Amino acid sequence: IRPDKSGRGGIAGIALEPGFLFSQEILQIAIPEMLAQTGTSGRQLAHLLIRAHQEHHRNHFPDIERAAEEVGGKQLPIHVDDMLAIIRKTGVKIKWFSRAPKEVKDEAGVKSLGTVRSFFDPPGTLYLNETLKKQTGRLKYDLALHIGHFTLHNKDGLKSVLLAGRSQSNNSSGRQTGSDLDAQDILNAWRDFECSFFAGALLCPKVPFRQLLDRNSYEVSVHKQLDVSPSVVMRRMTAVSPxxxxxxxxxxxxxxxxxxxxxxxxxxxxxxxxxxxxxxxxxxxxxxxxxxxxxxxxxxxxxxxxxxxxxxxxxxxxxxxxxxxxxxxxxxxxxxxxxxxxxxxxxxxxxxxxxxxxxxxxxxxxxxxxxxxxxxxxxxxxxxxxxxxxxxxxxxxxxxxxxCPRIPTCYPAVESADTLTVMERMQQEIKGDGKRGRRGLAR
The missing domain is CATH 3.30.450 (Beta-Lactamase)
Known part of the structure; x- marks a missing residue:
């Protein structure tokens, strides 16, 4: 059974059959149990759900695009001074701090360097890392993301934190989550995504940015013209391309x-x-x-x-x-x-x-x-x-x-340890023994 995707994006997925096992009541019980037994955090599940939603809609979120265009006026490029002026209109004050990167562990336990880039402290203070003064492309992204929070969520009291490093999560809630599923974790992760998408739309508004890409044949190097990071340009390509x-x-x-x-x-x-x-x-x-x-x-x-x-x-x-x-x-x-x-x-x-x-x-x-x-x-x-x-x-x-389809393969062949495969092989052996026994009786 294959699901009907109706021309939407993302992976094919699976059909949720039989339907009674995938009812809301059953999933409310089964999902927390699955998270607890697999060690998957509620935050990881949130990112997975949001990514599936993003891929299903092929990165098209017109409501967020319009909100960013109303704030930025479709200006391309938009400059740091323009963004600071937008923030001043919200009544938010900016404070700078200095914090060098330190060794941290990500969700998988891998060590790397990490630091705080910026964070909003309610009701009205935005803290920015001094390092951003030397990296205006990243400064513009952080400002755009926090403007998104002010615009979409009305500075609702949630501490919004942006981190540098390999971690998937910006951890807006300010706490690490275990396998317990908290609806607030899902909401926080969704708001992180909304703010990130808003930031890309503010820095690279859809129509003028698509025209720029057309003139430059989708070269990633256009990020230098706009003074934004290459990651912003590459992610926006997926959203604005026809x-x-x-x-x-x-x-x-x-x-x-x-x-x-x-x-x-x-x-x-x-x-x-x-x-x-x-x-x-x-x-x-x-x-x-x-x-x-x-x-x-x-x-x-x-x-x-x-x-x-x-x-x-x-x-x-x-x-x-x-x-x-x-x-x-x-x-x-x-x-x-x-x-x-x-x-x-x-x-x-x-x-x-x-x-x-x-x-x-x-x-x-x-x-x-x-x-x-x-x-x-x-x-x-x-x-x-x-x-x-x-x-x-x-x-x-x-x-x-x-x-691996290569010959020779890149990895040595390993016999599958899958229980079902072993059981199927055992059934074949039993049936083979039965046939040999019948031939013996016939003789």
């Missing part, structure tokens, strides 16, 4: 995804609640994390899905956060819909590219006719890094090493 089939990752070594968006339904290269033991090392984000000296890079990849092979192209950019932790930003698209729209048989083209990569041990120069089709689709989309990706070998990728 082509809906995007994904975006913000990845930290050894395998943490701080931010994820998959409007095109691409599998995750690794989990963002726990580290996986067999990640595919051929994803662009993995390769760039392993080679910190590389600059921005475009990659064409082919990945097998249950609906057949799909071709993806992404642009990956190395960066450092405000606490000086290295990380990789990646924005990409699913090319199959673009190929079909351009009159090329996407599934056949993807299969040909997959076969070429398989014959090349996993990597291959893009065959000439596949190259022509992808180049044509990329030019119709007006995305320059699609053509740059064609200059590099295409790579065969997978969602997990246990599903």
């Amino acid at each position: 082509y809906p089939h995007w994904h975006y990752f913000d990845a930290y070594a050894p395998g943490t995804l701080k931010a994820v968006y998959r409007g095109n339904g691409i599998p995750l290269p690794w989990g963002n609640m726990r580290q996986v033991e067999d990640p595919c090392q051929h994803w662009s984000v993995f390769r760039m994390l392993a080679d910190s000296q590389r600059g921005a890079s475009a990659q064409i990849s082919v990945l097998d899905t249950r609906d057949g092979p799909r071709i993806y192209c992404c642009e990956s950019v190395p960066d450092r956060d405000m606490a000086d932790n290295p990380h990789v930003l990646c924005a990409g698209i699913d090319l199959n819909p673009a190929l079909d729209a351009a009159g090329s048989p996407a599934r056949e083209i993807a299969q040909e590219l997959k076969d070429a990569c398989a014959q090349g041990g996993g990597d291959s120069a893009v065959p000439a006719n596949v190259r022509r089709a992808i180049l044509s689709a990329g030019r119709i989309l007006n995305i320059a890094w699609v053509e740059r990706g064609l200059a590099n070998p295409a790579r065969l990728i997978c969602s997990r090493g246990s599903m």
